[in-house]
Amino acid sequence: MAAASIRIFDLHCDTLDSLSMYDVEPFSRSASNVREGDDLxxxxxxxxxxRMAQAGSWCQCFAVWVPDDLSKTGLKPHEFYxxxxxxxxxQLEEHRPEVCQxxxxxxxxxxxxxxxxAAMLTVENASPLENGLSILDEMRSDGVKMITLTWNGQNCIGSGNDAREGLSSFGIKALKRMEELHIVADVSHLNDAGFSDVLSHATRPFVATHSNSxxxxxxPRNLTDYEFEAIRDRGGLVxxxxxxxxxxxxxxxGSGKDSGQPDVTFDELxxxxxxxxxLGGEHIIALGSDFDGSTTPSWLSGAQDMPAFHALVARRFGEDIAEAMFFQNAASFFARNEED
Structure with a gap:
């Protein structure tokens, strides 16, 4: 399949924060190569x-990542959002010929x-809801299609994988309101107790935008088999x-973690x-790159590497699985999500 013909639908990246907050901690650490004047x-x-347009036909979920600790930004969560x-x-206005929401x-x-x-706006960390559910209507008006309920710590909704509590009573109400607005709930970063609560209270399919097995x-950021199967059975995405x-x-x-370790191979991914x-995930798996928010393999270092990655997946698993994983599963899910 030629590079120009591949279709890509990526559920998560942190590019917006890296560009708009490049000179503020903690973003300056991960965006050290961003310079004044860089844009989307x-x-x-x-x-x-x-580079996305050069790689193929691309739909990207651009997340507004709201860190748990905003002390160095001087902003409250809703202000940061x-x-x-x-x-x-x-950026949409400035680059109309290149992108549309x-x-x-x-x-x-x-x-x-x-x-x-094609650009979808999403939110990573529902902490901006600390002032009440009305912010959800604002987000819906902004075109937000999906919200990651927590980051690693605890917020007004529940707890991430660094904490133990499940969803709060307010979090259950927020989940219900999100479903009414057709804003998809994302359980990546949510801990196991919170996942169980989502499973108990959600009435619509939900997703894990960037989580492995x-x-x-x-x-602990990865999904158990039980959790993956629950998302599968609800018709969600991973x-x-x-x-x-x-x-x-x-x-x-060990203490070094990344230091001195050989690069991740395609086999490992x-x-x-x-x-x-x-586990029966042929209609469930999708792409959740976490580009511009994590350390990725050298052979998968950006948009320019996606055609080669697609070729590797197609060679290993077949063209049908590659097309489903790279585009069709996510496209079908978000089309279904518009239905009542």
């Missing part, structure tokens, strides 16, 4: 509109016909994460895909 179209990050969401709108999940491919990148790599720490256990052992396929 042209930059030295893992994702740019220019508004700042980054405003940057997203400015997807407000209806059934319209993803309309952007492709114009040769543009815990049976293959024992990181995005394969390219972060090395969620692919191979050796990056989570493919073990996660293969395991999810063994």
């Amino acid at each position: 179209a042209h930059n030295s990050l893992q994702l740019s509109l220019e 508004r700042k980054v969401a405003s940057y997203f709108r400015e 997807v407000l209806d999940g059934r319209k993803v491919e309309d952007a492709f016909s114009d040769g543009r990148v 815990r049976s293959v790599c024992a990181h 995005g394969i994460n390219y972060c090395r720490s969620f692919i191979a256990d050796r990056f989570n052992q 493919s073990y996660h895909i293969d395991h999810f396929l063994e």
